[in-house]
Amino acid sequence: MERVAGLDDESAEWLRLLDPSAADHRAGLDRLHERLLRIARAEVRRRTARIVGPEVDDLAHQAAADAMLAILAKRDTFRGESRFTTWAYRFVILEVSSKLGRHFWRNPPAPLDDEQWERLPDRLGVDPHEHAEARHLAEVVRAAVDETLTEHQRSVFVEVVLHGVPLDALCARDGVTRSAVYKTVFDARRKIRAALVANGYLDPSVRQEESS
Amino acid sequence: MNARERLARFLRTDPRDVGCDEAMAVLHVYADLVAHDAGAATERYPGVAAHLAACGPCREDLTGLLAALSGDV
Ligand SMILES: [Zn+2]
Numbered sequence: 282m283e284r285v286a287g288l289d290d291e292s293a294e295w296l297r298l299l300d301p302s303a304a305d306h307r308a309g310l311d312r313l314h315e316r317l318l319r320i321a322r323a324e325v326r327r328r329t330a331r332i333v334g335p336e337v338d339d340l341a342h343q344a345a346a347d348a349m350l351a352i353l354a355k356r357d358t359f360r361g362e363s364r365f366t367t368w369a370y371r372f373v374i375l376e377v378s379s380k381l382g383r384h385f386w387r388n389p390p391a392p393l394d395d396e397q398w399e400r401l402p403d404r405l406g407v408d409p410h411e412h413a414e415a416r417h418l419a420e421v422v423r424a425a426v427d428e429t430l431t432e433h434q435r436s437v438f439v440e441v442v443l444h445g446v447p448l449d450a451l452c453a454r455d456g457v458t459r460s461a462v463y464k465t466v467f468d469a470r471r472k473i474r475a476a477l478v479a480n481g482y483l484d485p486s487v488r489q490e491e492s493s
Numbered sequence: 494m495n496a497r498e499r500l501a502r503f504l505r506t507d508p509r510d511v512g513c514d515e516a517m518a519v520l521h522v523y524a525d526l527v528a529h530d531a532g533a534a535t536e537r538y539p540g541v542a543a544h545l546a547a548c549g550p551c552r553e554d555l556t557g558l559l560a561a562l563s564g565d566v
Pocket of ligand 1: 513514
């Protein structure tokens with residue numbers, strides 16, 4: 282394996298261990314896997330209280346195994362821009378994210394057939410005392426959504442913003458990337474804001490930075 | 494913050510925001526910088542910092558990675 286220049290000792294040692302020609306390669310793999318598993322378990326627990334007992338372990342084992350495969354397949358792309366462990370741990374964190382996204386649908390909240398616009402103020406953290414303004418706000422946003430969003434933007438906005446479906450859960454269900462879902466919501470936010478500034482509901486003095 | 498201000502804040506988008514793919518591609522480099530000096534991370538990657546400020550899932554990934562690095566797990 283190509284030697285990465287300027288590497289710290291610990292990272293260099295990990296790269297040496299992951300080289301299949303190393304005498305202690307097998308032990309190195311075990312050590313890395315053990316760490317990934319410990320991180321995956323902690324990460325599942327940190328993120329959700331909805332998963333308990335043996336399911337935590339199942340999920341953590343899958344995440345650690347998949348991260349291990351990714352690390353071994355991509356180790357030659359490690360360029361020493363970070364410590365090796367930081368680079369490697371990223372894989373297991375991303376695996377936990379995507380597995381939790383899939384897991385969401387095992388026990389999803391009750392299906393929401395209607396668009397529940399009255400939830401919007403709450404989702405934005407509006408003080409419950411502001412009833413009247415909250416109702417008005419939900420109405421003007423809904424009108425802006427009707428006027429400006431495409432069908433696709435609208436359905437993603439409703440699921441993510443109104444119904445609180447996690448981005449990674451949508452990705453798992455629809456087979457799209459987190460980046461694509463984020464961009465859809467980003468564009469929707471920008472268009473809704475432009476409409477609400479144009480009709481005078483929002484103050485244009487807080488400058489809308491243009492994008493794309 | 495009143496209702497309209499909350500809405501305005503939610504709708505505001507940052508043109509420096511690089512999106513999830515670009516942020517995730519450098520998450521390890523960013524995390525090592527943050528672990529050392531958070532200001533340096535923002536300075537070197539303003540677009541990633543803007544993204545992390547707006548994207549809950551990517552921010553969670555960073556938090557998880559930093560927790561893993563801190564050795565508490
Ligand atoms: Zn993101």
